[in-house]
Every structure is written in structure tokens, then in C-alpha cells.
Amino acid sequence: MTRRSVFGSVRLGYVVIESARFSEWRRFGRDAIGMHLDEPLSDVMRFRLDEHECRFLLQRGPAEDVVALGWQLDDHDVFDEILTRAIHSGVPVTEGTDEEAALRGVERLVRLPGPNDLAQELFVRPRPGEAKLHMAARGGFVTGDLGMGHVAITSKQPLQMRGYYTNVFDARLTDYIDETIDGVKLKIRFLRVNPRHHSVAIASVRRLPMNPIRTRVQHLNIQVADLDDMTAAYRRVKQLGFTMALGIGQHTNDKELSFYAQTPSGFEWEVGWNAILVxxxxxxxxxxxxxxIWGHNPEGQSLVDKIKQVKFGAQSLLQREDPVRALAGVGIPDN
Known part of the structure; x- marks a missing residue:
């Protein structure tokens, strides 16, 4: 069977979050970060960044976590190519309901199982939002053909996770970062599916099968078009009393200026500006x-937070992590 590359025809389209903390998320997403908030329903909240009807879908539930990533594909040929890969691998493919598609602002979606219990949803056509955008980020957000940002995931099986995104989306390795935090040595792999420097970052503890992060993702990233919007969001996060995880700094690899705030659900949210393209x-x-390169100094982590991370890391040694081996293969060896 001839395999057609889909690299460059894929972008991160939306993120689904399960939370019971709607009032806190309303203040965080709209008032602090500066996104457009649709009129919320009792069990659903949606944020927009641009003309798409939905970029972040919050559904009421106990997880306090990201539960799905939505990937926008260029056309139905790309859609069919990825679907064929999943079906030929024997992976269960689930057709989304009309209600699920409507909540996500897309015409049709299918769902694949993903590593770390993070569902991967595929769609082609997003629906445009009808309401006029009202956002504190006056310059808007960087989306378009690059997608809406990136996700960072911690894993005990990073090579298998990299293999999954390579086999499903033809993701390419952009670079690595080696970092030591509180004495723990980490290796981070950055994968791209289009010219955006990365859409997925995979972090792992070196030489130790542990994961110190409770949530499926360590952080989400969105990118503003104007520097003033990034610094204004930083001030609003602090003024409104949300925890700042890392202050403003500049990354070594993609050169993005950014800060990290802690969301009401516990994972982190990065707001960045001016990342390079590949x-x-x-x-x-x-x-x-x-x-x-500079900055990104810890601002909000207490001793209790550090103890919790050690606890989660110890518990993870005994927990199974599903890499969806049928699509991950044996993993991609690091170069």
C-alpha cells in the first residue's frame, strides 16, 4: 500500500477539557487570558481565539484535565489517509455524534485512542462563529494554517509516544531540550506537523519510568500576535489572583517569549509571542x-506542590501507561 505523507496538512484545531470549576474557568479564560467566551450553558463552556466557532470546549465533569485533542486536516483525502492507517492497524475508530460535532464547531469528527489516555479527534471543516469576537487580546491570536498552539505531555514511554504521532500524522522531530529541575533530569522532544516549531512536546524523566504530572498534559500553549497582549495577560493573571507557575522568559529552541499560569484544573497554560517557524x-x-535563555523563573510553586509532584511520581512507577502500541510501533529511537 502506498503511504501518502500528511505532513503540513495537519494542525491543532481545538482542545476538550473536563472540569467542574466553571466559574473559575470563566474568570481565567475570559478575564485573565483574554479569550472570547460564548454564552455558557449549564454543562458546557466554549472559548474562541479567532473565526472558528470553538477552540476550547469545557464540559462539566470530575477529571479536571484535558481529555481530547482535535486535529484539523486539509481535506477529505488526508482524513481518509489517516483513517486508513488507524483501521489497518486494528485500532478502534469511533464516529462522533452530531451533538459532539456541534459542540466542537465542526461538521464531522472521528475519534482515535491516543497515548496517555488522551483521545485524538480528526475533522476537516470547522464552522465559523456567528457572534462578534470580544477579546481582551486586541491584536488577536496566531492560528490559521499553523493551528492554535501546542500541547506538552509528560510520559513514561516517550519513544512510543513519539512513534504514535509520527505514524499517525507524519510528525517530524524539531529538536530536543535537556533540563534539570529540582535535581530531576528531563529530556523533552519537540514534534512538528507543519511549519509551527512544535505542536506536541513530549517530556520524560531520564532513566526512570516515572511521571510526576497528575494531568494528561503538562501545559497548553496559545500564541498572541502582539507583545503587548502577552504582557497584559501576565498582569491580569496576577491581578486576578491566579497562580503564576513561571514568569516571563524566552525559550532556547523556538525563541518564544512567554509565561506559564496555572489553570483552575491544575495543568499549566502558556501564553507566548513571536516563536520562530521551521x-x-x-x-x-x-x-x-x-x-x-533567560527568565521563566518559578513564581507560584510551594513546598506542598513539590511534595505532591514527588507523590505523583512515586505512584506513577506502578501505573500502566497505554502507548496505543498498534499505532506507536516499537517507538522511534532517539538520534
Whole structure:
């Protein structure tokens, strides 16, 4: 069977979050981060960044976590190619209901199981939002052909997770970062599915099968078009009393200026500006030492938070992590 590459025809389209903390999320997403908030329903809340009807879907539930990633595909040929890969691998494919598609602002979706119990949803056509955008981020957000940002995931099986995104979306390795935090050595792999520097980052503890993060994702990222909107969001997060995880700084690899706030559900939310794009004709992966050129200093982590991370890490040693091996293969060896 001839395999057609789908690289460049995929972008992160939306994120689904399960939470019971709607009032806190309303203040966080609309008032602090500056996104457009649709008129919320009793069990559903939707945020927009642009003309798409939905970029973040919150559904009421106990998880306090991201539960699904929605991937926008260029056309139905790409859709069918990825679907064929999943079906030929024997992976169960679930057709989304009309109600699920409507909540996500898409015409049709299918769902694949993903690593770390993070569902992967595929769609082609997003629906445009009808209401006029009302956002504190006056310059808007960087989306379009690049998608809406990235997700960072911690894993005990990083090579299998990289294999999954490579086999499903033809993701390419952009670079690595080696970092030591509180004495724990981490390796982070950055994967791209289009010219955005990365849409998925995979972090792992070196030489130890543990995961110190409770949630399926460590952080979500969105990118503003204007520097003033990033610094204004930073001020609003602090003024409204939300926890700042990392202050403003600049990354070593994608050169993005950003900060990290803690969401009401516990994972982190990065707001960034001016990340570089990848030139496929010249790019070569390399390893960077440390996540930051400057800044990104911890601001909100207490001793209790650190103890919780140690506890989660210890518990994870005994927990199984499903890499969806049928699509991950044996994993991608690091170069």
C-alpha cells in the first residue's frame, strides 16, 4: 500500500477539557487570558481565539484535565489517509455524534485512542462563529494554517509516544531540550506537523519510568500576535489572583517569549509571542541545554506542590501507561 505523507496538512484545531470549576474557568479564560467566551450553558463552556466557532470546549465533569485533542486536516483525502492507517492497524475508530460535532464547531469528527489516555479527534471543516469576537487580546491570536498552539505531555514511554504521532500524522522531530529541575533530569522532544516549531512536546524523566504530572498534559500553549497582549495577560493573571507557575522568559529552541499560569484544573497554560517557524529546506534537529535563555523563573510553586509532584511520581512507577502500541510501533529511537 502506498503511504501518502500528511505532513503540513495537519494542525491543532481545538482542545476538550473536563472540569467542574466553571466559574473559575470563566474568570481565567475570559478575564485573565483574554479569550472570547460564548454564552455558557449549564454543562458546557466554549472559548474562541479567532473565526472558528470553538477552540476550547469545557464540559462539566470530575477529571479536571484535558481529555481530547482535535486535529484539523486539509481535506477529505488526508482524513481518509489517516483513517486508513488507524483501521489497518486494528485500532478502534469511533464516529462522533452530531451533538459532539456541534459542540466542537465542526461538521464531522472521528475519534482515535491516543497515548496517555488522551483521545485524538480528526475533522476537516470547522464552522465559523456567528457572534462578534470580544477579546481582551486586541491584536488577536496566531492560528490559521499553523493551528492554535501546542500541547506538552509528560510520559513514561516517550519513544512510543513519539512513534504514535509520527505514524499517525507524519510528525517530524524539531529538536530536543535537556533540563534539570529540582535535581530531576528531563529530556523533552519537540514534534512538528507543519511549519509551527512544535505542536506536541513530549517530556520524560531520564532513566526512570516515572511521571510526576497528575494531568494528561503538562501545559497548553496559545500564541498572541502582539507583545503587548502577552504582557497584559501576565498582569491580569496576577491581578486576578491566579497562580503564576513561571514568569516571563524566552525559550532556547523556538525563541518564544512567554509565561506559564496555572489553570483552575491544575495543568499549566502558556501564553507566548513571536516563536520562530521551521524552514524545512535547512532545519536540522539539535539539543539545547535548558528550556530558557533567560527568565521563566518559578513564581507560584510551594513546598506542598513539590511534595505532591514527588507523590505523583512515586505512584506513577506502578501505573500502566497505554502507548496505543498498534499505532506507536516499537517507538522511534532517539538520534
Amino acid at each position: 524552514d524545512e529546506s535547512t532545519w536540522e534537529p539539535r539539543t539545547h541545554q535548558g528550556i530558557s
